[in-house]
Amino acid sequence: MKILKTVSELGRLPAGCVLTIGNFDGVHVGHRQNINVARDIAVLENTALAVMTFEPHPVAILHPEKAPGVLTPLPLKIRLIEGCCVDYLIVLRDTASLLRLSPADFVDKFLLKDVRPKALVEGDDFHFGAGRGGNVETLQQMAGQNGFDVVVVPAKLVRLPSGQSIRVSSTTIRYMLQSGHVADAAAMLGRFYRIIGRIVPGRGKGRQLGFPTLNMQIPRQIIPQQGVYAGYVRLGGSEEDVCRFDRPRPAVFSIGQATTFADVGRMLIEAHLLDPMAENPTADWMAMDFVKLIRTQHKFGSIDDLSAQIARDCESAGQILSSTDSLNQYIM
DSSP states (O other): OEEEOSGGGGGGSOTTOEEEEOOOTTOOHHHHHHHHHHHHHHHHHTOOEEEEEEESOHHHHHOGGGOOOOSSOHHHHHHHHHTTTOSEEEEEEOOHHHHTOOHHHIIIIIIIIIIOOSEEEEETTOEESGGGOEEHHHHHHHHHHHTOEEEEEOOOEEEOTTSOEEEOOHHHHHHHHHTTOHHHHHHHHTSOEEEEEEEEOOOSHHHHHTOOOEEEOOOSSOOOOSEEEEEEEEEESSTTGGGSOOSOEEEEEEEEEEGGGTEEEEEEEEEEESSGGGOOTTOSEEEEEEEEEEEOOOOOSSHHHHHHHHHHHHHHHHHHHTSHHHHHTOOO
């Protein structure tokens, strides 16, 4: 996959490519459905598939105070899109001038001038241009006049573990994570939700209790609701290294404040590897994949009570992660 990062590089795209545009935060099953449809058309037309995304989110430029939390940092987004067999990934830095283009100018002065696509593939909720003034109907009207096709992909529905069917969206995934429903988020993502951050020194409390932890610096991503979770860890020497999906290491996570130790106010993100031989204290980065919420956080009456509960948490996590269903979701 070739990555283009500036408008001046767009001339490297082959004319007549198939293009899909979006923020693609999460690269969830709905996003991948759009990319798959676009790839099928590209194969049929014997042309290249290009995906265009923007960094940061447009709202972060126009209204920083309203910017949505990030699901996938750029290195992970690139890794996930690469896994969709894309020929070109266009990562454009959002600017005020780009975001001020009217829908007509976005098509005439940007898409047709610089990209020259044969077809655009978008979801039914696609919007573009200043003030999100253009939608798929606008795009279809412009397509007929400008010699490219528009394919609209219906919304993707998934069945949650509860049995409920729901339309997939990045907004809904953010809500699920912030309310602790990481298994529901995984159903919409098509993978476990992953946060990535640097490993930082901890307080040593877990080691004193017999449950040493790896501690993550607070990442610039959505952090699931405070609680204890079963999940997988990946360790590496760089952010890009832990974006891979090989070698998962079973773990139990703790997200929250250490109220038992009167450490109120400080958010801690900790992972205890269930296989002590798997610990790698020389790693600089870690990724945490959230499988299922085990329990909420609360204060314990004594250190012994806390230690006993952690042992039960480890047992619960081991049972959850040993199930076939959880392993089958460890994809990409």
